Amino acid sequence: MSNQHLxxxxxxxxxxPRSMGQLTEEICAPMERAPTWKWWxxxxxxxxxxxxxxxxxxxxxxxGIGVWGLNKTIGWAFDITNFVFWVGIGHAGTLISAIxxxxxxxxxxxxxxxxEAMTLxxxxxxxxxxxxxxxxxxxxxxxxxxxxxxxSLWVNFRSPLLWxxxxxxxxxxxxxxxxxxxxxxxxxxxxxxxxTGFRKAVFKVMSLGWTGSNRTWSRYETVYLLLAGLATxxxxxxxxxxxxxxxxxxxxxxxxxxxxxxxxxxxxFSGFAMVLTxxxxxxxxxxxxxxxxxxxxxxxxxxxxxxxxxxxxxxATEFFIAWYSGNPYERFAxxxxxxxxxxxxxxTMVTCNVVSPHLFWFKKIRTSPAxxxxxxxxxxxGMWFERFVIIVTSLHRDYLPSSWSMYTPTMVEVGTxxxxxxxxxxxxxxxxxxxxxxxxGEVKSVLGFARSTPxxxxxxxxxxxxxxxxxxxxxxxxxxLAIATRKDVPV
Amino acid sequence: MSAPVLIxxxxxxxxxxxxxxxxREAGHDLRDVYTPYAVHGLDAAMGLKPSRLTWVCFAAGAxxxxxxxxxxxxxxxxxxxxxxxxxPFNSFPAFIPVTFxxxxxxxxxxxxxxxxxxxxxxxxxxxxxxxxxxxxxxxxVIAPGQKPNALDAAEALLRxxxxxxxxxxxxxx
Numbered sequence: 146m147s148n149q150h151l152x153x154x155x156x157x158x159x160x161x162p163r164s165m166g167q168l169t170e171e172i173c174a175p176m177e178r179a180p181t182w183k184w185w186x187x188x189x190x191x192x193x194x195x196x197x198x199x200x201x202x203x204x205x206x207x208x209g210i211g212v213w214g215l216n217k218t219i220g221w222a223f224d225i226t227n228f229v230f231w232v233g234i235g236h237a238g239t240l241i242s243a244i245x246x247x248x249x250x251x252x253x254x255x256x257x258x259x260x261e262a263m264t265l266x267x268x269x270x271x272x273x274x275x276x277x278x279x280x281x282x283x284x285x286x287x288x289x290x291x292x293x294x295x296x297s298l299w300v301n302f303r304s305p306l307l308w309x310x311x312x313x314x315x316x317x318x319x320x321x322x323x324x325x326x327x328x329x330x331x332x333x334x335x336x337x338x339x340x341t342g343f344r345k346a347v348f349k350v351m352s353l354g355w356t357g358s359n360r361t362w363s364r365y366e367t368v369y370l371l372l373a374g375l376a377t378x379x380x381x382x383x384x385x386x387x388x389x390x391x392x393x394x395x396x397x398x399x400x401x402x403x404x405x406x407x408x409x410x411x412x413x414f415s416g417f418a419m420v421l422t423x424x425x426x427x428x429x430x431x432x433x434x435x436x437x438x439x440x441x442x443x444x445x446x447x448x449x450x451x452x453x454x455x456x457x458x459x460x461a462t463e464f465f466i467a468w469y470s471g472n473p474y475e476r477f478a479x480x481x482x483x484x485x486x487x488x489x490x491x492x493t494m495v496t497c498n499v500v501s502p503h504l505f506w507f508k509k510i511r512t513s514p515a516x517x518x519x520x521x522x523x524x525x526x527g528m529w530f531e532r533f534v535i536i537v538t539s540l541h542r543d544y545l546p547s548s549w550s551m552y553t554p555t556m557v558e559v560g561t562x563x564x565x566x567x568x569x570x571x572x573x574x575x576x577x578x579x580x581x582x583x584x585x586g587e588v589k590s591v592l593g594f595a596r597s598t599p600x601x602x603x604x605x606x607x608x609x610x611x612x613x614x615x616x617x618x619x620x621x622x623x624x625x626l627a628i629a630t631r632k633d634v635p636v
Numbered sequence: 637m638s639a640p641v642l643i644x645x646x647x648x649x650x651x652x653x654x655x656x657x658x659x660r661e662a663g664h665d666l667r668d669v670y671t672p673y674a675v676h677g678l679d680a681a682m683g684l685k686p687s688r689l690t691w692v693c694f695a696a697g698a699x700x701x702x703x704x705x706x707x708x709x710x711x712x713x714x715x716x717x718x719x720x721x722x723x724p725f726n727s728f729p730a731f732i733p734v735t736f737x738x739x740x741x742x743x744x745x746x747x748x749x750x751x752x753x754x755x756x757x758x759x760x761x762x763x764x765x766x767x768x769x770x771x772x773x774x775x776x777v778i779a780p781g782q783k784p785n786a787l788d789a790a791e792a793l794l795r796x797x798x799x800x801x802x803x804x805x806x807x808x809x
Contacts, residue, residue: 164772165672165771165772166771166772169771169772290707290711296716297715297716298716299711299712299715299716300711301712301718301720302708302711302712302730302731302734303712303720303723303727303730303731305733307734308733308734308737311733311734311737311738312733312737315737315738315740315741318741318744318745319740319741319744322744322745322748323744326748326751329757330672330673330770333765333770334672334770334771336770337765337768337770337771338771350759350760351759353752353757353758353759353761354756354757354758354761354762354763355757355765355770356670356763356764356765356766356769357670357671357672357765357766357769357770358668358669358670358755359668359669359670359671359675359678359679359682359684360668360682360684360755361755361757362671362674362675362678363674363678363679363684363687364687364689364751364754364755365674365751365755366674367686367687367689367690367751368689368747368748368751371689371690371693371743371744371747372744372747372748375693375740375743375744376744378736378740379737379740382733382736382737382740386733389733586672586673586674587673589672589673589772590673590674590675593649
């Protein structure tokens with residue numbers, strides 16, 4: 146291809162030679178063919194889990210949240226743990242799409258679309274928990290500041306829980322808009338491939354009449370840059386505000402100033418682990434190993450090493466300050482975490498989050514998808530336990546020994562949590578079927594990134610006319626692919 | 637009233653960049669360039685000015701910031717002052733998180749709305765993309781004008797710069 150950006154240092158982002166037309170075919174293929182039996186099995190399981198979860202939620206809404214394992218001491222446990230867990234998972238999506246975009250990290254192009262979708266679905270799962278926690282979810286609109294019939298009663302803007310309402314809803318809205326704006330050119334690509342029918346009509350509406358005009362592209366790039374710039378502080382603010390739910394209280398173990406950066410680092414840590422889990426499955430199932438390459442996986446594991454290090458540092462700092470501050474309550478809270486009745490949860494957390502990421506220092510592990518997959522699951526488990534430890538161990542033994550208590554989740558709480566996984570995977574599997582999960586336009590723009598080889602340097606730019614995709618020469622150069630003949634199109 | 641436009645199709649980013657520069661240098665009326673992805677340097681080649689959407693973003697953010705602050709001050713100080721542990725009614729620092737979120741929300745939605753309006757993108761749009769430009773072709777659209785031989789000259793220029801095909805279309809002017 147003549148539009149190659151050659152350099153002896155530049156490692157190709159797409160590891161197999163592909164023309165633009167082939168890329169379009171390949172990325173659109175999962176949407177245009179019938180789903181495989183594997184997809185149906187996965188979808189069936191996800192929907193079954195979702196349905197079970199929905200049934201459990203219906204039961205607890207009907208009965209009241211007394212069916213939870215909460216008591217007077219621990220009034221806030223499983224649901225907030227899951228809320229923080231899911232919100233945290235969402236963060237990697239925005240990080241990949243916004244922060245890596247601002248840093249001009251071209252490798253993000255293959256994974257940003259799926260990561261952003263993951264963000265949206267994770268935030269949906271997260272938002273369910275405060276909603277259910279209300280007990281009467283149909284009154285959820287009470288959290289919004291609107292002129293109402295109860296006199297001049299307004300919401301309390303000094304409450305971190307209300308900040309959460311604004312933070313999460315803004316985060317969801319901006320992420321959704323960012324995702325959709327990124328999708329518009331690809332929706333047009335899909336629209337132009339479809340001949341007739343219902344799907345064509347839907348894509349026609351959704352692509353808003355995109356023609357690929359450079360006047361539009363120019364503005365589009367500006368908007369994308371602005372949205373990335375807006376989403377970046379938003380990522381930091383959302384988990385900062387979530388951490389303030391705890392940090393503004395006076396409970397030992399919660400009342401710490403390190404919480405905002407600590408929570409943000411943890412969110413990125415867990416989010417990248419979840420992106421890895423999903424991407425490793427996706428690339429194998431859809432055969433995208435040359436688009437979501439080992440290099441992508443390796444880069445993400447490097448982010449995990451860094452954020453894992455930050456999280457470990459935060460754990461150490463908390464412990465140090467608990468001792469150094471000389472506050473006996475604080476000191477007790479941390480000793481109780483490590484050696485109290487929930488020590489098993491604490492040490493699970495330490496093993497998963499502090500020890501396991503260090504395995505990624507080994508190149509062999511960093512480049513083995515199977516090993517990365519296992520470790521990404523381990524980190525997800527560890528990060529769930531981190532939230533559980535922070536919340537439950539701080540609450541169950543606070544200032545007054547007379548009110549000490551233990552907490553065990555009931556089947557209803559566990560079922561609700563598992564149900565959200567059903568929701569998450571149902572949405573993700575549907576997404577894989579109906580939308581291009583790799584940003585077609587953006588990957589095309591990095592297609593020419595390649596390392597220069599002596600052979601390439603000697604060959605002058607090709608002067609041949611159209612590289613017709615079904616020509617025998619093209620077939621020799623490219624691995625066999627189900628390429629539709631383009632005889633209907635004159636150019 | 638309709639006028640003919642000449643469309644030249646290209647198969648690579650570099651050729652379309654060169655051809656765009658050449659078309660402008662030759663003094664043809666360059667209508668637009670269509671590409672499957674954002675090509676860097678094409679704005680300069682076409683002579684497009686930087687977008688003013690950044691100002692829209694700033695203004696929308698300022699509106700969001702002002703609205704958020706006003707809402708919180710009105711509800712917490714004027715309409716329903718609530719004494720929480722003796723804290724001041726106008727507890728300014730506590731209002732920062734909501735103000736920040738609404739600033740970002742307004743800035744983001746305002747910018748996207750302005751972009752869609754300016755680029756005339758809306759559901760139900762009847763515009764159609766040129767063949768293959770959303771897939772693997774780049775297209776330059778020129779309005780050759782009324783001068784004799786202008787059409788031939790423009791077509792020769794496009795061909796010289798590696799156009800893989802050319803097409804003449806009547807469009808509503």
